Amino acid sequence: MxxxxxxxxxxxxxxxxxxxxxxxxxxxxxxxxxxxxxxxxxxxxxxxxxxxxxxxxxxxxxxxxxxxxxxxxxxxxxxxxxxxxxxxxxxxxxxxxxxxxxxxxxxxxxxxxxxxxxxxxxxxxxxxxxxxxxxxxxxxxxxxxxxxxxxxxxxxxxxxxxxxxxxxxxxxxxxxxxxKPGAGSIAKICNNMALGIEMIAVAEAISLGKKLGIDPKVLSSIMNTASGRCWSSEVYNPCPGVLENVPASKGYEGGFACELMLKDLGLAADAAKQASADVPLGNHAKDIYQKLVELGLNRKDFAIVYDVLLNNKLKQ
Known part of the structure; x- marks a missing residue:
């Protein structure tokens, strides 16, 4: 030692x-x-x-x-x-x-x-x-x-x-x-399912706004004072340059890897199946992150879903 x-x-x-x-x-x-x-x-x-x-x-x-x-x-x-x-x-x-x-x-x-x-x-x-x-x-x-x-x-x-x-x-x-024992893991799985869905939603919105001609910084600022506000828009924005010191502004390096988000969404999907719970958005988010992993982005931060959507890579 x-x-x-x-x-x-x-x-x-x-x-x-x-x-x-x-x-x-x-x-x-x-x-x-x-x-x-x-x-x-x-x-x-x-x-x-x-x-x-x-x-x-x-x-x-x-x-x-x-x-x-x-x-x-x-x-x-x-x-x-x-x-x-x-x-x-x-x-x-x-x-x-x-x-x-x-x-x-x-x-x-x-x-x-x-x-x-x-x-x-x-x-x-x-x-x-x-x-x-x-x-x-x-x-x-x-x-x-x-x-x-x-x-x-x-x-x-x-x-x-x-x-x-x-x-x-x-x-x-x-x-x-x-x-109670195990409840911490339940809370984490549910939270991360919501996070995966939320990040995709924010990435979709900012990508759409950019293609329609609004500056991502302006749109993000509006979202963060309106009903679209959430952690993925305000604290961990997926668009490069909107926030400093987040993975999106560092080439999507570090942070929370796509493969880990896929793992967590898989845990949520398994738990939902065992509990007979309907989680259609959770399952769709899992499919999207599966595609990101297949694109070779497994080690990139999960916010890279923005870049994938912006450049229509999901259709590849």
Whole structure:
């Protein structure tokens, strides 16, 4: 393990509560930094990507190259991973953290996974006397960096929610109690289905306006003071040049990849099918993002749907 000094003397290190953080991607990296810098926790981070470890070691995080090291150092953990198979691999199984960590450890999973996967992991955690909480996030990379994320916490009681909040409040601004295991994942799936639909709608409107001759900045300004106002128009506008410091103005690099939006829309579609819920717009949004992935835009930010619509690429 590489330990990077952060002006902590030995007595401070011993007093600090240690948190293991797994997953230093676009979201997880900034989250781990905020937890260490704002929360007073001794954060030890792990990621399978060695370049990510090097990057955040330079930022001052303590990092390790073996996830089982975390089991010996921490009794609270945050996971921020791409999908349920990654979460299960890290937490469950013979060499997973559930088995290797002290009993009654707290595992807060901020990954976006299906409701059924979250419930299964929760039940498996209980069998081995561990505590697993689904607590996915919303807000994007900007909010992760600023520490203003929204957390949707599937805690089974108020005491457990408060224990989670004491940690999550250093990474987020809004910590919502969804009141039962798995409910955080339900909230996230529903929110992201709405987001996918909303982004397409905003992209369609601005694309149409541009083709009819109105400046996208002017149209966006009008929308943001009228009934068309939403997060995708005001905070994460998909048209290049309307807002600075959003992926659309940076070649659609960084941010929330199309392949991840497709994954989330797929989770929503699966959940809707199981619940016999009618989600026609959600299904259509999934089909559109499937097309974007097929066009080779899987790693581009999901706002690139604007460029695709503007240039009639969906017909290709």
């Amino acid at each position: 590489r330990r990077i000094a952060r002006s902590l003397n030995n007595s401070q290190y011993l007093r600090a509560e240690t948190v293991g953080f797994i997953g230093l991607g676009n979201m997880g990296g900034p989250m781990a930094l905020n937890l260490a810098r704002k929360g007073g926790f001794e954060v030890i981070a792990f990621d399978v990507n060695k370049d990510s470890l090097k990057k955040y070691a330079k930022e001052g995080l303590a990092v390790c190259e073996d996830v089982t090291v975390l089991a010996r150092k921490a009794n609270k953990f945050v996971t921020m991973l791409p999908n349920s198979s990654h979460v299960s691999s890290v937490l469950e199984g013979e060499n997973g953290l559930f088995q290797k960590s002290a009993k009654n450890s707290l595992f807060i999973d901020s990954s976006t996974i299906s409701y059924h996967a979250a419930i299964k992991i929760y039940e498996n955690a209980k069998k081995v006397n561990q505590r697993y909480i689904d607590a996915p996030v919303s807000g994007g990379v900007g909010a992760a960096t600023a520490g203003t994320l929204t957390f949707m916490v599937g805690a089974e009681n108020k005491e457990l929610f408060q224990e989670c909040k004491n940690l999550l409040q250093h990474m987020g601004k809004n910590i919502a109690n969804c009141e």
